[in-house]
Amino acid sequence: MQFDLIVIGGGVNGCGIARDAAMRGLKTVLIEKNDFGSGTTGASSQMIHGGARYLISDVETTRLSSLDSGYIQKIAPHLLFRIPFLFPVMAKPGRSGRAQKIYLEFLETYFEAYDKFSPLKNGKPHTRLNKEEALALEPDLSENLIGAVTFDEWGIDSFRLCLGNVASAAEHGAEIHNHTEVTEILKEGGRVVGVKVRHLLDGARSELRAKIVFNAAGPWVPKIAELAGCEVKLRPAKGVHLVIDRRIVNYAIAANAIDGRSIFIMPYQNTTIIGTTDDDYFGDPDAIPILEDEIEYLLDGIEQVFPRVRQARIIHAWAGVRPTLFKRGPYEDDLSREHEIFDHETAEHTPGFLSIAGGKLASYRLMSEEAVDAVCRKLGVSSPCRTHQVPLPGGERILNPEDLAKEYGVPLFAANRLVYRHGARAMRILEMVRERAAQGNVICQCEPVLECELRYAVRHEWARSPGDLRRRTRYSIGPCQGTRCSMMGAQILGEELNWSPEEVFRQLRSFEEKSWHGRAPILDNVSVQEEELAAFTFCNVGNVDQWN
Structure with missing residues (x-):
């Protein structure tokens, strides 16, 4: 053809x-x-942001990113959510009180410059906070705090x-x-x-x-x-992120790693994300290792501004490679x-x-x-671009989750999440519940995800594996990491694609092996016990290990 x-x-x-x-x-x-x-x-920081960090060295990137952020909000209003950031300023040994105040003044001036791009991305202007005001917003910030500046960005499910x-x-x-x-x-x-x-x-x-x-x-x-x-x-750059099982912060918090790089911790959907590293990587982009040093690098940096981060339960880590344009000489973060x-x-x-x-x-x-x-x-085609004007599927209008929950008899939280992911097309998915009431069953309790959404992903969104279902619905991505829902999701997938029982179990084993790559690097004493419980569930209850 x-x-x-x-x-x-x-x-x-x-x-x-x-x-x-x-x-x-x-x-x-x-x-x-x-x-x-x-x-x-999928391995990005999940933000449509204006790029405050590029403001000094790459102003045009900041402007274009802010401009397109505004367009994306218009074509996919259901899919974006505001992420307010705190940029805390900490007292440092050897820095006088006067020097600290000067630094805070400089920081505010910096974000005054960033404010010029806020109208493009529907952002709010920065705010300067004293210590008490910042702690009122985020009580678990370090006591070394002397003040903070706020700004905002937009989160998205990439x-x-x-x-x-x-x-x-x-x-x-x-x-x-x-x-x-x-x-x-x-x-x-x-x-x-x-x-x-x-x-x-x-x-x-x-x-x-x-x-x-x-x-x-x-x-x-x-x-x-x-x-x-x-x-x-290219000069590929590797980035690692950590995922905590719940929201442990009210606001995203910027921090500096041990080498001075900017990193962050932020609330994201039902979890918290910590990111990101930025290192040259010339290995296989299909097999990116996640190293203990990279995890410690992120935790150490966040701990300086949010001391109780190590008390949180990390459930997953991911790594990706940025296809950065080649240039010899600059430090990775300066590319x-x-x-x-x-x-x-x-x-x-x-x-x-x-x-x-x-x-x-x-x-x-x-x-x-x-x-x-x-x-x-x-x-020789002269048709103009219209992607900044025509909504993405589901972005035509915003539905009320409460109305959907009542009309279709599904949990409000599930309806809310469905509207976030699919916008106006959530109603099309929920119509499947009218055909068969069981399609309103909650399959993944953590997210939550309804049976009808999984079946819709197979029928209309090219899902052909459990990993495909995870990417489309966040099924099995929550605190239990699929212990309670992986088998049910694989069975639904098998029914839709007419798989044999052997193929269902083969797909499930492959899915668990791939998921292990993101869990193995973050295991500690408690999480090892959780892995053993999950393995017992799959092998002794589901007999997954009996199928080749």
Whole structure:
């Protein structure tokens, strides 16, 4: 089949490019090796932020990120939530009281400059707080506090952001393939004309042809470029985050790590996130280790401003690789977050092939617009971008969760979470409860997640594994880490996909093995006991270990 555009990579940039291209009338196909958002996007800090940290060295990135944050709020109002930040100032040995006051004045001046971008991202202006005011907001801050400055950013579920873009692309005619690996770039007379792919779920192979192939594979961009005989140099940066089982802070709190880098602890949905490291990484982006030193680095930094952090229960850690543009010399944290579109026809005489790298989550929509602008110029298409005007699926209107809970007889908390993830489409999902009342059952108690949402993810959102369900619904991601719900979710998946009992158990074992990667690095005495209890549940109750 002949397409106008093949997009390789189902992170937020690839999904955004596919949506924009399909909305402009291009015959588009999106290919993702794993699942949508399963790489760099899902391992991000889950914020659509203006980039206060780039204000001195990269003002344009701050401006563009703030501008696009405002657009994203308009097209996906259900999916974003305000995160108020505290930037505490601590008394330091050897620093005089006068020097501390000067530093606080400097900090306020800094955020006065950041306030200029607040209207673009619907932010609130900063506020200066004395010690008593800051402790009233966050009582567990360190007693060494002398004052604080507030600012705000926006949180998001990056997996749902990807799915919204994918769903929109499909509704505008795009063809969608996850769990599909590009094995070869096809060339004729030096021109890239398509790809060969392998469908990982069944092993089938096929060939797709297009006028343009766009490489948006994140940290895998150099590998895909190499398949086309081209080169894209990156300086990949590894970032690690920790997840605490509940909210232990009222506000996000900025802190400095031992090397002076900015890190944070913030409330996120039903949990708390600590992040992030930023280190050069030249290993395999498919197998990123999480080291004990990285966990200690984050805890030590947060402990300086929030001393009781070590009393909290860490349930999970994740690691991702940022596809940062290459530059030799700067410290990792000083690398630009700008993006670049590589036209391989101009640079390497390989027409029909483009790549994109760099950037950040908050500027995905703008990056996608620029990418499709480049494609349209090559194809002679003049259709304008409309992705900043047309809501993502579910963003058309905001539903009242209380009304839905009463109408469909489901728990209010579950209805609330469903509306957050799906917006106006929550009603479409809850209609499944009318067909069969059991579809209103709560499968994951921690989040919570209803049976109808899991089935909807399989039928309408390309979910083909327990990990896919987790990314779409947060099923099995809470304090029990799937001990109570993994088996039920796998069984529902099996029913929807007509799996044999053997395949259900095989998928469940694979899911648990992959989940272990995020739990093993954070185990301590208590969590080891919890792992043993979970293993007993799966093996002695579910007999998961008896299936090969």
